[in-house]
Amino acid sequence: MMTEHVLTATNIDKSFALDDSSIDVLRDISLHVNPGEFVAIMGKSGSGKSTLLSLLAGLDQPTTGSVVLNGEDLTAMTEEDLALKRQSDIGFVFQSFHLIPTLTVQENVEFPLSIARERHPERVDRLINAVELGHRRNSFPHQLSGGEKQRTAIARALVAQPKILFADEPTGNLDEKNASQVMDLLLDLQKVFNTALVIVTHDPGLAKMADRTITIVDGRLV
Structure with a gap:
């Protein structure tokens, strides 16, 4: 029996207006991601890989084409519906962490649940312990190392049990x-939660860990 894709992008184009002309950043991109699959997106700086990630995650809209996540077309949604979809089905891990500086580790991890007006204290505790930050749960971001910040961000991204997790150069600000x-840690937790994982990276070593690698050159899949 064929696995239903958790994410399908079809014939995506993305252009940006520049004065009287437009710049084509992505051209005719089609791809899919299966449930629980780890896909790496590779490409040189400026190839369009981070733009693609934004479109797949519903943070931006393609000029043409469609992105279907868990059976729903993101490109046909209102901004309000998109926000709810991101809240329930999508997790994010960014290179620069994006933690809320006035919240503790525990409060940062709880934050997506707070927005959804949900409480799952056992799940929050499980994730904080899984990322080995039980002793740091009351610390603020400025008191954490880079690795601790990113581990907090991973716990936060998984706390709502999303169908898919997007990560943009998640190790870019960390030492080896x-x-x-x-x-x-990210791959261990991805398997535990059976969350699909899509990572943008320029690191061939990281890409080798993926189930599949997609390469973008000049805005096209190769």
Whole structure:
């Protein structure tokens, strides 16, 4: 029996207006991601890989084409519906962490649930312990190392049990040791939660860990 894709992008184009002309950033991109699959998107700086990630995650809309996530077309949704979809089905891990500076580790991890007006204290505790930050739960972001910040961000991204997790250069701001630990942790938790994982990276070593690698050159899949 064929696995239903958790994400399908069809004939995506993305252009940006510039004065009287437009710049084509992505051209005719089609791809899919299966449930629980780890897909790496590779490409040189400026190839369009981060733009593609934004479109797949519903943070931006393609000029033409469609993105279907868990059976729903993101490109046909209102901004309000998109916000709810991101809240329930999508997790994000960014290179620069994006933690809320006035919240503790525990409060940052709880934050997506707070927005959804949900409480799952056991799940929050489980994730904080899984990322080995039980002793840091009351610390603020400025008191954490880079690795601890990214581990907090991973716990926050998974707390709502999303169908898919997007990560943009998640180890880009970390030294080699921390980068290795963070990736091992991310992949362990991805398997535990059976969450599809899509990572943008320029690191061939990280891409080798993926089930599948997609390469973008000049805005096209190759």
